[in-house]
Amino acid sequence: MMLTTLCVKNMYGCIPTPQRVHFHFQADTQKEFFARMLLELYFLLLPSLNILDGITIHEGNGPSSGKPRDMGLLAMSENGLALDYHINNGCAFPYSNPLSKVIKNEYPHYLENNCFPWKQLTDFPLDTIEPPDQYEEETLAFRRGFIKYLYQYFFMSRPRINRSHCTQCGHCINHCPADAIRKNLTINYWRCIRCYCCQELCPSKAIQSRKPLCNLPGR
């Protein structure tokens, strides 16, 4: 949902799982809303030092379905917003980063000082990181009542369970924030908010992202 997990989003792990799932559901598909929530949490907990361990990164899809990659990057700052902002800018994804957008628009003073006085980000090969394949930028269609549901149902990528890999452990059913996965492991796509928590949590890599049949041309 946030495209990258760096210092600010990492603080989301401080919330117990049931509440985390609830907040995900509250944010629905609204990425900037979720980004603001993460920033509020960051300021509530306010770490003294942020250490970004990018020695081996994870690119592509969520924690259980992507690929590890040696990057050799270690960065630290007292200012987690600036650290995330600059790293996200260096990634050169084909999408704008929702967290960076909110930081730039609503917390610009956090970006005024150079948080990398000793090394330039251009020294690191950040521009080839592979984005998650199900990522979609937030558009107005994400926000407007019934139109949003139609758009979500007919045009947005959706999680799909591959039965041949599924061990029926039930993790996805128990942790789906929208309660969208039925006991028979079919997904109610009207309820699903496309958070991909199920894909992240599936220990068997049995959940993939699929485009629906009636996708917009060029998407």
Ligand code: SF4
């Ligand atoms: S988490 Fe994965 S393996 Fe477990 S029930 Fe869901 S799809 Fe199947």
Ligand code: SF4
């Ligand atoms: S089915 Fe998966 S993507 Fe959809 S709401 Fe549940 S956890 Fe999120």
